[in-house]
Amino acid sequence: MGEHMPDQEHARTQVYQLSPSHMEVAIQEFLTPVIDRLATIGSGFTAAHGEVKAAHDNETPGWFGGEGHSDIRFAVSSFLNEVEYQLSELVEDQSQLIDSLTNYREGLLGHIDWIRQTEANNVARFQAISRDLDELRW
Amino acid sequence: MALPPGRTAIPVAGIEADLNPKLAQTAGELNAWIDYLRQPETNDGPRVYRPLHPETGPDDEDFESPHRMPPADRDAPYEDPREYQTLSVFHDLGDTGEFFKAAQAVSGFRTEIIETTFDKLTKGCLTFENPSDVQVGNGKVDDPPPTRYPEMHPARVNWVEMRKTWESPESVYATKYERDFLAYQLITENCLYVVAEHMVRYRAILHKAGEDIEVLMRAMVDMCPKPAPPGQGTFNLMSVLVTGIVALGTTVITAGAGGVTVGVALSVLLAEMLGEGIKTAERKPPENKLVLENKYYLADVARQYIEGVNKIERDASDGIKALFDNLRRELDGLRQLRSHQPKREGTSNTEVPFFRDYLYR
Numbered sequence: 001m002g003e004h005m006p007d008q009e010h011a012r013t014q015v016y017q018l019s020p021s022h023m024e025v026a027i028q029e030f031l032t033p034v035i036d037r038l039a040t041i042g043s044g045f046t047a048a049h050g051e052v053k054a055a056h057d058n059e060t061p062g063w064f065g066g067e068g069h070s071d072i073r074f075a076v077s078s079f080l081n082e083v084e085y086q087l088s089e090l091v092e093d094q095s096q097l098i099d100s101l102t103n104y105r106e107g108l109l110g111h112i113d114w115i116r117q118t119e120a121n122n123v124a125r126f127q128a129i130s131r132d133l134d135e136l137r138w
Numbered sequence: 139m140a141l142p143p144g145r146t147a148i149p150v151a152g153i154e155a156d157l158n159p160k161l162a163q164t165a166g167e168l169n170a171w172i173d174y175l176r177q178p179e180t181n182d183g184p185r186v187y188r189p190l191h192p193e194t195g196p197d198d199e200d201f202e203s204p205h206r207m208p209p210a211d212r213d214a215p216y217e218d219p220r221e222y223q224t225l226s227v228f229h230d231l232g233d234t235g236e237f238f239k240a241a242q243a244v245s246g247f248r249t250e251i252i253e254t255t256f257d258k259l260t261k262g263c264l265t266f267e268n269p270s271d272v273q274v275g276n277g278k279v280d281d282p283p284p285t286r287y288p289e290m291h292p293a294r295v296n297w298v299e300m301r302k303t304w305e306s307p308e309s310v311y312a313t314k315y316e317r318d319f320l321a322y323q324l325i326t327e328n329c330l331y332v333v334a335e336h337m338v339r340y341r342a343i344l345h346k347a348g349e350d351i352e353v354l355m356r357a358m359v360d361m362c363p364k365p366a367p368p369g370q371g372t373f374n375l376m377s378v379l380v381t382g383i384v385a386l387g388t389t390v391i392t393a394g395a396g397g398v399t400v401g402v403a404l405s406v407l408l409a410e411m412l413g414e415g416i417k418t419a420e421r422k423p424p425e426n427k428l429v430l431e432n433k434y435y436l437a438d439v440a441r442q443y444i445e446g447v448n449k450i451e452r453d454a455s456d457g458i459k460a461l462f463d464n465l466r467r468e469l470d471g472l473r474q475l476r477s478h479q480p481k482r483e484g485t486s487n488t489e490v491p492f493f494r495d496y497l498y499r
Binding site: 016017018019022023026027029030031033034037038040041044045047048051052055060061062063064065066067068069070071072073074075076078079082083086087090093094096097100101103104107108111 | 152153239240242243244245246247248250251252254255256258259261262263271274291293296297299300301302303304305306308312315319322323326329330333336337340344448451452454455456458459461462465466469490491492493494
């Protein structure tokens with residue numbers, strides 16, 4: 001989460017505006033459902049990859065036909081090997097995409113926390129100043 | 139006449155009736171004919187008569203008869219210097235297993251098994267439209283990349299709404315990240331659909347090859363009784379070349395009821411691809427002529443049949459090999475669209491975008 005937080009140098013020089021409650025609700029409404037959906041379809045892709053790999057490795061009947069002159073079996077084996085390879089790449093991509101978006105959400109929530117903390121610190125500081133002023137007035 | 143007189147079909151191993159009912163039936167009939175024709179002594183059907191003393195008579199070559207000719211039978215009580223040996227019409231054909239090898243090679247594929255995997259690949263996120271995914275706001279957003287299966291999900295607009303109260307440099311970087319993330323996800327989903335499309339073509343090639351083999355096999359069965367004089371009754375049929383199926387289009391997801399996107403069943407796509415799909419294809423697949431000539435010797439018809447079905451088997455094999463290359467080429471083309479540049483001064487790459495790579499210049 002920390003990697004998305006404004007570092008001290010930037011935090012000192014840049015002005016932030018953020019409505020924490022708005023963004024928090026919006027994340028819940030618009031970002032989390034997408035992450036959840038990606039996780040669901042990602043599981044399906046992973047399962048599909050496993051099925052193709054098993055079909056290729058075991059020459060599973062149904063995916064493979066009879067012997068014939070063997071040409072088709074060789075061709076099917078090569079084709080399924082390629083499908084397996086491509087799916088393994090795409091499954092990995094999809095997994096990283098889910099990680100990326102989850103990471104992004106954590107980053108946004110980190111900003112919300114940071115803003116809230118900053119606001120709380122400011123409030124505390126103002127209250128302290130206010131108390132000091134009150135004491136001076138006495 | 140589908141079966142020889144008094145015979146029943148003889149099932150052929152590896153051609154299962156539950157998977158390929160038509161092919162299994164025709165193969166059973168052809169097997170019965172082969173068994174019948176190889177034992178002319180047990181029936182009155184087609185046979186070859188070979189002159190044993192060609193030097194003594196006018197006949198010096200084998201001749202084929204569609205039925206028994208008692209005067210020519212060697213064992214008939216007939217005094218004639220011309221004696222004939224009765225042979226099977228397939229006496230010089232060698233291994234009769236060759237009649238069925240091509241059919242066995244395209245048999246045994248189960249659509250329902252392949253379909254369970256196919257179904258998992260046709261479930262997307264950004265490419266799916268669902269009424270429950272409500273779009274809010276009308277923020278200006280970049281257009282998604284032009285993919286065959288377009289972006290239907292409102293995330294691109296909704297995420298602008300999500301960040302609308304956030305004013306900071308990080309929000310600008312977030313805009314760039316979201317744009318690249320959504321493009322990457324959209325293209326990844328399209329890649330998976332391309333794999334699914336190739337599964338349809340894979341199944342279609344094997345299915346079509348099975349249909350064509352059955353057609354030739356049926357023609358062979360019909361010629362076994364030698365119903366017409368040589369030269370007449372030649373079988374001719376134009377069919378789509380199975381290798382042409384590699385280029386046929388198919389659409390694996392579609393708009394379902396109530397505006398919900400759904401994956402289309404493999405079996406439905408298969409029927410479409412081999413029916414209307416072929417008729418309406420942008421690029422018409424080349425045609426292939428299935429021929430079986432009614433020759434003088436049934437063995438020559440059989441040789442032509444075996445050559446024909448073996449060619450279909452080879453074509454199917456070539457088609458599947460072409461699918462392999464086609465799949466890789468299409469996916470490589472799509473992957474190139476995933477190139478993005480997280481930082482203005484940085485380099486482009488095709489890795490999955492992460493927000494951390496967009497922060498600060």
